[in-house]
Amino acid sequence: MEIINKKINDLKPYENNPRFNDEAVEYVANSIKEFGFKVPIIIDKNNVIVAGHTRYKASMELGLKEVPCIIADDLNEEQIKAFRLADNKVSEKASWNYELLDEELDNILNIDMSEFDFNNIDIDWGNVSDLTNETYEEPQHTMLECPSCHHIDRDIHFKKVEDEE
Amino acid sequence: MKVFLSAVEGSAPREALLSIIDKVKFKYNLMSYYYIKQKNEDFAAKIRDNSELVIIDSGAHSFQKGKRVDWIEYTKEYAEWIKTFDRPNVVGYFEMDVDNIIGYDKVLELRKILENVSNKIIPVWHKNRGLKEYKKMCKDYHDRVIAITGFKNEDIKDEQYLMFLKYARKYNCKVHCLGMTRKKILDKVPFDFSDSSSWLQYTIYGRSLDGRKLPKIKGEEDRKNQFAHNYLLAMKMQEYYYNKWRKVNKD
Numbered sequence: 168m169e170i171i172n173k174k175i176n177d178l179k180p181y182e183n184n185p186r187f188n189d190e191a192v193e194y195v196a197n198s199i200k201e202f203g204f205k206v207p208i209i210i211d212k213n214n215v216i217v218a219g220h221t222r223y224k225a226s227m228e229l230g231l232k233e234v235p236c237i238i239a240d241d242l243n244e245e246q247i248k249a250f251r252l253a254d255n256k257v258s259e260k261a262s263w264n265y266e267l268l269d270e271e272l273d274n275i276l277n278i279d280m281s282e283f284d285f286n287n288i289d290i291d292w293g294n295v296s297d298l299t300n301e302t303y304e305e306p307q308h309t310m311l312e313c314p315s316c317h318h319i320d321r322d323i324h325f326k327k328v329e330d331e332e
Numbered sequence: 333m334k335v336f337l338s339a340v341e342g343s344a345p346r347e348a349l350l351s352i353i354d355k356v357k358f359k360y361n362l363m364s365y366y367y368i369k370q371k372n373e374d375f376a377a378k379i380r381d382n383s384e385l386v387i388i389d390s391g392a393h394s395f396q397k398g399k400r401v402d403w404i405e406y407t408k409e410y411a412e413w414i415k416t417f418d419r420p421n422v423v424g425y426f427e428m429d430v431d432n433i434i435g436y437d438k439v440l441e442l443r444k445i446l447e448n449v450s451n452k453i454i455p456v457w458h459k460n461r462g463l464k465e466y467k468k469m470c471k472d473y474h475d476r477v478i479a480i481t482g483f484k485n486e487d488i489k490d491e492q493y494l495m496f497l498k499y500a501r502k503y504n505c506k507v508h509c510l511g512m513t514r515k516k517i518l519d520k521v522p523f524d525f526s527d528s529s530s531w532l533q534y535t536i537y538g539r540s541l542d543g544r545k546l547p548k549i550k551g552e553e554d555r556k557n558q559f560a561h562n563y564l565l566a567m568k569m570q571e572y573y574y575n576k577w578r579k580v581n582k583d
Binding site: 259263286288292303308 | 485486499542580
């Protein structure tokens with residue numbers, strides 16, 4: 168399997184790519200910045216991307232001129248279509264073993280893993296106000312009465328009906 | 333945060349879940365006793381046995397929409413049913429929080445009926461009970477599950493949820509925010525539990541939970557598949573929120 172460098176402007180995203188990947192671009196770009204381009208983009212013989220649309224977008228964002236590619240010239244048109252879907256689909260089947268994940272994360276000390284969406288989110292409870300009669304303010308509602316059955320309820324349970332003239 | 337998927341008892345969602353029950357281990361499901369008692373008991377048991385965790389609503393939400401029953405009789409039936417249904421993977425049973433219909437004093441009487449049969453009854457705080465009662469609830473139910481509501485501007489303003497959570501944590505209570513489906517809040521406030529029927533709503537309106545438009549259905553089989561599709565996507569959402577808050581919540 169040969170890896171060749173291709174000018175990024177020569178690559179063509181597949182126009183019917185059925186994956187939403189915009190939210191992942193930032194993290195993939197961070198990964199390329201931190202570790203380099205380690206997973207080539209798979210393209211067909213016409214330079215249309217088969218797998219690696221997110222890596223392509225991340226590369227564009229990073230201003231890369233060239234990216235490593237593998238040309239899948241051993242696959243026919245139908246196989247390429249199938250591989251494009253299968254490559255994405257199989258990742259859906261995997262899930263995390265959180266215990267092992269935490270063990271691994273705990274051993275990574277010098278790399279900020281939140282750059283790759285491994286959150287170390289926390290709440291600063293000291294900054295959250297105490298619950299008191301002064302800090303808690305009851306939500307106020309507008310109550311309405313149905314002119315027909317006289318049922319009284321919150322305004323959100325009523326629908327505005329235009330006058331029929 | 334464990335987001336329980338609700339509204340599984342309707343006929344179409346029920347068929348959808350039964351079609352995948354042998355292939356997928358479910359995570360967290362919320363079912364309503366009000367619908368379970370309408371010939372759904374076997375289904376509820378199947379869901380319980382194939383779920384990591386289950387939580388049971390009393391049906392109080394249905395009563396907010398106008399349905400009425402004999403409160404004492406209904407609660408006694410609910411209590412009897414709890415005795416037979418309970419398993420270790422059932423997190424708890426919401427109380428009959430119909431304060432706005434019968435008043436809090438009567439709700440406490442109903443709670444007593446339920447607590448005579450189970451120590452897993454979950455009190456649901458509403459603003460009519462007053463802040464003092466919230467604090468008392470946290471003390472009385474220390475190390476257990478309590479609930480607040482997540483309907484916009486009903487009992488608690490969005491910016492005040494963290495204060496309620498902070499107080500509950502003092503007593504090591506786990507907090508379920510009922511009906512809280514708003515991403516904006518779920519991404520900022522680490523409730524221990526919440527519930528969502530978005531997977532169902534999206535299907536009804538012909539949308540995939542990831543935003544795509546679903547193809548027009550051609551028959552019951554398509555309909556079932558679309559419900560199953562969105563349920564499975566909702567399981568991804570469950571994974572997302574579990575992962576997001578698992579350290580904060582010590583899950």
